Amino acid sequence: MLPETLQENELAAALAAVYPAAIIDGVLAHGELTLHIEPDDILAVLEFFKRQQKFERLSTVTAVDRYPMEPRFELVYHLQSVARNLRIRLKASVTAEIASATAVYAAANWYEREVFDLFGVVFSGHPNPKRIMMPDDWEGHPLRRDFPTHGFKYTYGEQK
C-alpha cells in the first residue's frame, strides 16, 4: 500500500499504478524517496524503473542487518536517472534469499557478491556467486551484527 503522504509523489504513484501490490511502505525523508518493495517483486520493480522511468544506473546494492528483527536483512538498492537527475532508494526485507538483479542491471554483479560475502544473503540466479572480499575458505559473514568486530583470529594455510 502506498502511504497517503506519497500519493502526490510522481515516481511512487507511477509504480503504484502498475504494481499496486508490490509496495509495502514508502517514505520521503531528507529529500530522498524510499520505497519498501515486496521481495518477490523486486525484479519487476527494478525492470519498471529501468525501462519505463529512465533509471539507467544502479548506483549500489547493499544490506542492513536488523538483527534481532525478523526478517533481518534489508536489501537496499540505490537507482539514479541521469536523464531526469533523480535518485530513488528501494528496499526489500528478506531472511536469507532474494532474486539477483544482475539480469536487469549488470552493475549489481559485484555488489551482490559483496552482500553475499559479508552478510550471507543468497542471490538466486547470480552468474558468479562467490566471495569477493574475504578469503574463499572464510567461515561466517563479517558484517552481520552477531559477528564480533574484535578478538577474531584467522590462521592462513594449513595450521590449525
Added chain:
Amino acid sequence: MSETITEPELHHEPEAGSSRRMTLNMGPQHPSTHGVLRVVLELDGEFIEKATPEIGYLHTGIEKQCEALNWQQVITLTDRVDYLANLSNNLCYSLAVEKLLGLEIPPKAQWLRVLLAELTRINSHLVWLGTHALDMGAMTMFFLTFREREDLLRIFEMFSGQRLMTSYIRPGGLALDPPRGWEKPVKAFLADFPSKIDEYESLLNANPIWLRRTKGIGILPVEEMLEVGITGPLIRAAGIPMDARKMTPYSSYEKFDFKVPTATENDVFARYAVRMAEMRESLKIVQQALDGLPEGPTRADAHRVVLPEREKMKTQMEALIYHFKIVTEGIAVPEGEIYQVVESPRGELGYYVVSDGSAKPLRVHMRTPSFANLQGLPNLVEKRQISDSIAIMGSLDFVLGDCDR
C-alpha cells in the same frame, strides 16, 4: 628422412574447439595494477580473451569497524578508504551525518571545504597523471607531478597537521580554524600551477609514443558504461556531463562558477584530456573560494553535537559539560538514513549512512568509485591487446584501498 619434428614434451594439443590459451596472473604485485589487484588474464597470443579482476587483498573491514565506533570517530576511518582523496571522503561522511542531525554549516566552513576538496582533486589527479605516464614509459612526468603534489601535501599539513590522513572536515564544520597565513601558500600554488599544467601538456600532447598508446584505445559504448556503473572522468570523456557538483550541489557548489569538462572520443587520451581540464577548473574554484571567503565561525552553533571552542571550555561550565558528554558518550544522531553523493576525483562517491538513534552508526556503506569502475575492467580490456590493458587500467584511475575498503 621424415619431415615431422617431434613436439616438445610440454606442448599439448589444444582441446577441440578452443585455441591455444594461456592463463596469466597479472598482479597482485604487478606495478601497473597500482596496489594489490590481481587480474586473471586468459590470453590468445597477445590478445586478452577473458579478464577476471580479483579484489579483496586490501579489505580491512572498514564498514564493520564503523559500526563499533562513535559517529565522530568514524571520520578517521573515512580517511583510510581512499588515501588519495581523504578530504572528499571526510566531506561526504560529514555531509551525511549533518543531514541526519539537521545542522546548518556556516558559510566560511563550506567555502573552505570546497577549497580543500578541489585541492584534493588536483592532488589525486597529479598522482594519477604521474603513475599513468610512468606506466606508458614517460618517467619524467612522475617526478614533475610529485614535485607539485608536495606543495599540496604541505598545504594539507598546514591545515590539519597531517599530510595524508587529514580528518580535517568533521560533522559540524572543520576540526580547527585555518592556521594564520594559510592564504600565502595557496596563493603561491594558484599562481604557479597553471604553468605547470602547460608543462605537463607540452611533454605529453606532442609525444608520439604517448599519442600512439592512448588515442583510440579503450573505447566502450556509453550505454555499457552506465550499465556497469562507471562514473567520473571516464563517463565525462564519453560525453555525458555527469557530475554531482552540478547535478545535486552540496556544500555551496552552486555558488561557484565552473564548467564540467567533457569529451566525446571516449578513449584513454580523452580521459587524460578531461582530467587535465578538470585540474584547470578546480584552480578556478579554489581562486573563487579564496576571493569570496566569508567571515565567521568554522563550526556550526550546536552545543550538543559540536565540540566547544577551547577557550569556552576553559571558562564556561556548560561548555565543559558538553565537551565531556560529547567525548565520553558520543553524539546521538536521530533515526534515519541518508545516501549522500559527492564527486570524488574518481567519480561518484556515496555514503549510505543509517542511524538507529544511538551514538554509533547502525550501518555505513561506502559506494566507492574505484569498486564500480573496476567492475567495468573486463568490458574495457577483453578482445584487446595486453599492452593496451596497461593504458586502460591507468585510465581507470582506481585506488585499491577505495575499492576493497
